[in-house]
Amino acid sequence: MKFGGMVATNIGDWQIFRELEELGYDHGWAPDSQMIWSDSYATLSLAAWHTERIRLGTGVAIAGTRLAPVTAHSIASINKLAPGRTFLGIGTGHTAMRIMGARPMKAKAFRDYLRVVRGLLHGEEVECEIDGETKPIRFLDRELESVNTEQPVEIYVGANGPKALKAAGAYGDGRICAGNEPLGVLDRNLGIIREGAAEAGRTLPESFHTAALTFACVMRPGETLQSERVIDEIDAQVVSTLHYFYELYQERGHDDFVSDRVRGTWEDYKRYVAETMPPERRHQMLHRGHCAFCPPEERRFITPDMIRISGGLVGEPDEIVERLGQLEQAGLKEVTLLPPVAVMRDNFRDFAEQIMSRYR
Incomplete structure (x- = not known):
């Protein structure tokens, strides 16, 4: 089991990613929500420059607010600073779109978006539709070495619905779900991802990453859910x-x-x-x-x-460890925690010391 830390993106507090690295977290996720938080790529650039081990990426980037080539070049730029330890979390935009009174990107458009981003990040030329016209595009002037596509940037697709799950199987290197899914739901959704991969003529690799965005509180003796x-x-x-x-x-x-x-x-x-x-x-x-x-x-x-019913990891240490074991056996490879800003440092530290330490 791997562990990730997600934070409300604040460019003035990029240091949290270095602290996550020091605590032993495997992934640092910077959400992309333009009307409430700092720019995720600007924040990740500072995090990349000041860390050495932790894998860094968007949690998640929003397809509806940027053209696919822009998203590809932005994360490939971060990959220049953190080569081989950069990933792209990408989703349709539940919050980022709705807080503007708009809807998340539709499934068909999102699937095509993933196709373009994946191709570009693999150094390929792809067909891309912009303003109703489809043209071949690729990264140019590669001798300038402005972006890095040599080391792979894994794409983790934010997916809960069946169409997005199939798109994750077709074009993703992993999937992050919103919430800690019940074991039966997790198993069913992994099956849909495999179906999507097969329909695209792809065999889902063993390395396909599975993460769950959730929250945690390691309870102390005598505490209750009303404490x-x-x-x-x-x-x-x-x-x-x-x-x-x-x-x-x-x-x-x-x-x-x-x-x-x-x-x-x-x-x-x-x-x-x-x-x-x-x-x-x-x-x-x-x-x-x-x-x-x-x-x-x-x-x-x-x-x-x-x-x-919100599905967090809330309980005493043994209870949380038991739950993690069940999730891991069902196919989950990473738990990604997003705590409230005011308590995030204590929350991340408690979880690292009392839960993650049992896995190291």
């Missing part, structure tokens, strides 16, 4: 689950997907949104604090059952 310190360690991530539920609710027109275990909390949250977030500004307000901090007025929604 203040525990809630502080996970609050932003739990309320982000409600933000995601609301987006699905608006999109699907129903909320049948919401567990009965949290039905009361969910109904309370819907009333809160309706009463405090005007529809014309809702896209700006719904994701406030996204995975970085919990707005004080939303803390009341963090109940024990909400914590449980």
